[in-house]
Amino acid sequence: xxxxLVRHGETTYSAGKRVAGWSDPxxxxxxxxxxxxxxxxxxxxxxxxxxxSDLQRAVESARLLRGEPRTDRRLRECHFxxxxxxxxxxxxxxxxxxxxxxxxxxxxxxxxxxxxxxRVRGFVAELAPGRHLLVAHGGVIRVLTQDLGLDRxxxxxxxxxxxxxxxxxxxVHEPGNIALSG
Numbered sequence: 001x002x003x004x005l006v007r008h009g010e011t012t013y014s015a016g017k018r019v020a021g022w023s024d025p026x027x028x029x030x031x032x033x034x035x036x037x038x039x040x041x042x043x044x045x046x047x048x049x050x051x052x053s054d055l056q057r058a059v060e061s062a063r064l065l066r067g068e069p070r071t072d073r074r075l076r077e078c079h080f081x082x083x084x085x086x087x088x089x090x091x092x093x094x095x096x097x098x099x100x101x102x103x104x105x106x107x108x109x110x111x112x113x114x115x116x117x118x119r120v121r122g123f124v125a126e127l128a129p130g131r132h133l134l135v136a137h138g139g140v141i142r143v144l145t146q147d148l149g150l151d152r153x154x155x156x157x158x159x160x161x162x163x164x165x166x167x168x169x170x171x172v173h174e175p176g177n178i179a180l181s182g
Contacts, residue, residue, distance in 0.1 A: 009030070102142055
């Protein structure tokens, strides 16, 4: 199974350096351009499924990129609880590990890293064999790739291709950067 993981385009929260989580800020015009720009990376590719989180930033990105997705709540970003809406500077004090190591944390009033991983991996485990395009969030992509050598948040409008059975990152494409093959 091959997963093509797309992080939605820039939102009003990401532009303002705010934690979004389960909040549902809209895409900015730049975010719409980022999603549209990824069309060049997926045009001509055949997918067995087009999926997105049910949050508007992922659904709109999927529509701009490829068409109408099937939505699933399990592809939502981590629920950051009390940190949602905070700027990263405000949240950085006691919760630096949430944005740094992204392991072993439990967001106050929200979700733990373990719960996020179980939710997202549960979704992937139910996918039929084949190639799937998933439009989701930075935390979702990170929880799927952090043990595969890509242990960081990818930029909005990024694409990461993973050979899931082999547990290997095949390709990373981020806005403004050339595509990297691995």
